[in-house]
Amino acid sequence: MNAPASPAAADALPRHFLGLEDVSAATINRILEEATRFRHLVEQPDKKTDTLKGRTVINLFFESSTRTRTSFELAGKRLSADVININASASATQKGETWMDTVRTLEAMTPDALVIRHAESGAPHLAAGALTSHCSVINAGDGAHEHPTQALLDILTIQLHKGPIQGLRVAIVGDTAHSRVARSQIHALHTMGADEVRLIGPKTLIPAAAEEALGVRVFHDADAGLEGVDVIIMLRMQMERIRGAAVPSQREYFRLYGLDRRRVGRAADDVLVMHPGPMNRGVEIASEVADGPYSVILPQVTNGLAIRMAVLKLLAGGESA
Amino acid sequence: MRTLIRGGRVIDPASGRDEVADVAIANGRIQAIGDAPGDFGADRVIDADGLVVCPGLVDMHVHLREPGQEWKEDIESGSRAAAAGGVTSVACMANTRPVNDRRSVTEQIKSTAQRVGLSRVHPIGAITRDLAGETLTEMHELAGAGCVAFSDDGRPVPDAGIMRRALEYAATFDYLLILHEEEGALSAGGAMNEGAHATRMGLPGIPNASEDVMIARDVILAELTGGRIHIAHVATSGGVELIRQAQARGLPVTGEAAPHHLFLTDTDVGAFDSHAKMAPPLRSPEDRAAVRAAVADGTLTAIATDHAPHEADAKSEAFACCANGVTGLETLLGLTLRLVDEEVLDLPSALARVTNGPAEVLGLEAGRLGVGEVADVCLFDPETEWTVEPERMYSRSVNTPFAGWRLRGRVTHTLVGGRLAYPFGDAE
Ligand SMILES: [Zn+2]
Numbered sequence: 001m002n003a004p005a006s007p008a009a010a011d012a013l014p015r016h017f018l019g020l021e022d023v024s025a026a027t028i029n030r031i032l033e034e035a036t037r038f039r040h041l042v043e044q045p046d047k048k049t050d051t052l053k054g055r056t057v058i059n060l061f062f063e064s065s066t067r068t069r070t071s072f073e074l075a076g077k078r079l080s081a082d083v084i085n086i087n088a089s090a091s092a093t094q095k096g097e098t099w100m101d102t103v104r105t106l107e108a109m110t111p112d113a114l115v116i117r118h119a120e121s122g123a124p125h126l127a128a129g130a131l132t133s134h135c136s137v138i139n140a141g142d143g144a145h146e147h148p149t150q151a152l153l154d155i156l157t158i159q160l161h162k163g164p165i166q167g168l169r170v171a172i173v174g175d176t177a178h179s180r181v182a183r184s185q186i187h188a189l190h191t192m193g194a195d196e197v198r199l200i201g202p203k204t205l206i207p208a209a210a211e212e213a214l215g216v217r218v219f220h221d222a223d224a225g226l227e228g229v230d231v232i233i234m235l236r237m238q239m240e241r242i243r244g245a246a247v248p249s250q251r252e253y254f255r256l257y258g259l260d261r262r263r264v265g266r267a268a269d270d271v272l273v274m275h276p277g278p279m280n281r282g283v284e285i286a287s288e289v290a291d292g293p294y295s296v297i298l299p300q301v302t303n304g305l306a307i308r309m310a311v312l313k314l315l316a317g318g319e320s321a
Numbered sequence: 322m323r324t325l326i327r328g329g330r331v332i333d334p335a336s337g338r339d340e341v342a343d344v345a346i347a348n349g350r351i352q353a354i355g356d357a358p359g360d361f362g363a364d365r366v367i368d369a370d371g372l373v374v375c376p377g378l379v380d381m382h383v384h385l386r387e388p389g390q391e392w393k394e395d396i397e398s399g400s401r402a403a404a405a406g407g408v409t410s411v412a413c414m415a416n417t418r419p420v421n422d423r424r425s426v427t428e429q430i431k432s433t434a435q436r437v438g439l440s441r442v443h444p445i446g447a448i449t450r451d452l453a454g455e456t457l458t459e460m461h462e463l464a465g466a467g468c469v470a471f472s473d474d475g476r477p478v479p480d481a482g483i484m485r486r487a488l489e490y491a492a493t494f495d496y497l498l499i500l501h502e503e504e505g506a507l508s509a510g511g512a513m514n515e516g517a518h519a520t521r522m523g524l525p526g527i528p529n530a531s532e533d534v535m536i537a538r539d540v541i542l543a544e545l546t547g548g549r550i551h552i553a554h555v556a557t558s559g560g561v562e563l564i565r566q567a568q569a570r571g572l573p574v575t576g577e578a579a580p581h582h583l584f585l586t587d588t589d590v591g592a593f594d595s596h597a598k599m600a601p602p603l604r605s606p607e608d609r610a611a612v613r614a615a616v617a618d619g620t621l622t623a624i625a626t627d628h629a630p631h632e633a634d635a636k637s638e639a640f641a642c643c644a645n646g647v648t649g650l651e652t653l654l655g656l657t658l659r660l661v662d663e664e665v666l667d668l669p670s671a672l673a674r675v676t677n678g679p680a681e682v683l684g685l686e687a688g689r690l691g692v693g694e695v696a697d698v699c700l701f702d703p704e705t706e707w708t709v710e711p712e713r714m715y716s717r718s719v720n721t722p723f724a725g726w727r728l729r730g731r732v733t734h735t736l737v738g739g740r741l742a743y744p745f746g747d748a749e
Contacts, residue, residue: 121641144525208515208516213518
């Protein structure tokens, strides 16, 4: 029997964590294992470790997102890192600085990780390319591109409830065209061996050339799309899409794509229902489902914290390649 | 100044000439091609052994940025880039600041270009005042000041009624309208070609329909009004087909292709490379093939660069926010010759697309190499390979997606009216 390669070398993370499109199963497993350990930690009365003592994490949010920012902030603090939050959309950019100047200025304060959220696809990539120090960039959501930690928390949640991703059929319902989480989820599900990923929604909410671009199956009929699936991931419906021309009304959307008990019945008996929150009850999901036995919406939040701790540890802890 | 270009391969696509010959130039015009007259006392002899001697290139779609954005480019730096690229005639777009929608701006551009003296600069006037798409410019006055065509390039004329009036008015005097075809509501928010790559990148897409719908509209309006239209930077297979059909019906519709649409596709956006951001966007391989075929069969008679200089900062925003456009004057010849290497066109036809093709669309006395014609000449070494190196370019901005490309065909001399514009030094 061959000696296993050194796990640190085999599973070395890339220096930056920008998305899941090119991330290997080995790397994802490494993050999930680390997160599983942290999940136990967060159930203890003393929730802190000194893993990142002396390290600095800056949360640089050019677009507000209380949930994601809080999750990264708490993750950093539980690892004993010095965490700084900067809501740049409200400060620097108003002073006429370009956002890249803000990134460079913060880099000069020698952080170990910059967690970046930006409304434009590719912004964290641009920042990563401009950095000259050892600092890692972690993508906390860019435009309609990727939101890798959010997707991994869903992967972790699925694994904890259903075991390996291998062979599962997963339906993502709603506005995949504008969803960064969906793209990251699709990449991760494929990498981890899911049998099939289905996108369900009207053509206005499904991205162009989705089958070719993302290797998914597209369904415009929710009942057909949900048939036999093991996991249903609901996406939050942005109200401006309804006011715009993507969907004529909440009423029609819920009738066609809303997840109620009857529709859940099309899926596998032990189906898992997920939602990244915050939910629009009665728009994309009925309360009877959101609060029902298949729903794992609250455990998702806990797992999110564990995933972010794992990613921060592996990148800001100096274990990345 | 009497110049003798000795022993080069003289190619003049307009006349079909392709032979090794001498070219004798006097008083700014071509005196003789063949054996120079015995009594021709040359002040300067250029040994063109192994070189191609062709008409100076005509680039009918250039943004010179002066007046108003001289940090991106000015008439002098743009003229240098043109001369270094073998381009002797440049038609410059009206989206300067202020817009070239009044005589004073046209005259300023012409006089500055004349003072620089490295290239013939032909201003294109705006179709509508301040490019706002609402009120027609004084086209007759602008033409009198030297505008050779009219365009709101950078923008379409959104209102079909205004477009109809613009075409009717222009047709009164047989003026040409050059059209940037983009349907605003279909392009809204878009950053790149709509398709699989945009979906992977999470970037908002621009469908081909945005371009095709407007070309269709304007072909129909050209038919209604009898106006002459030229479609700028055609990038879609549908657009090519609409132009082909219009020409088959005998309508005065021409078009041009930009080098980047002939060589790149939307996957060249890669991971958010801002040098691949332009309007219209890089399209699919099928679209690229259709545009190539249209250049090959003469549906599109011009290759024009859409030279759009931007400083580095304008290209270092997030992809969707950064400026559109790439530079092109200094890579035009090399990329056109690459079409010959890739067997899209033979050499004389390829040269036609950058000489008499665009000159005829604009009605310029340019792009021909015949006895009595103005002596605008480009000499290049067809075999020398060179690497596109932004740091060695003359344009003030170096936003090129072709950096690092190996191209064949290096310009050795550019003559404008018989004077040496490149290498620099002589004309100044
Ligand atoms: Zn244009």
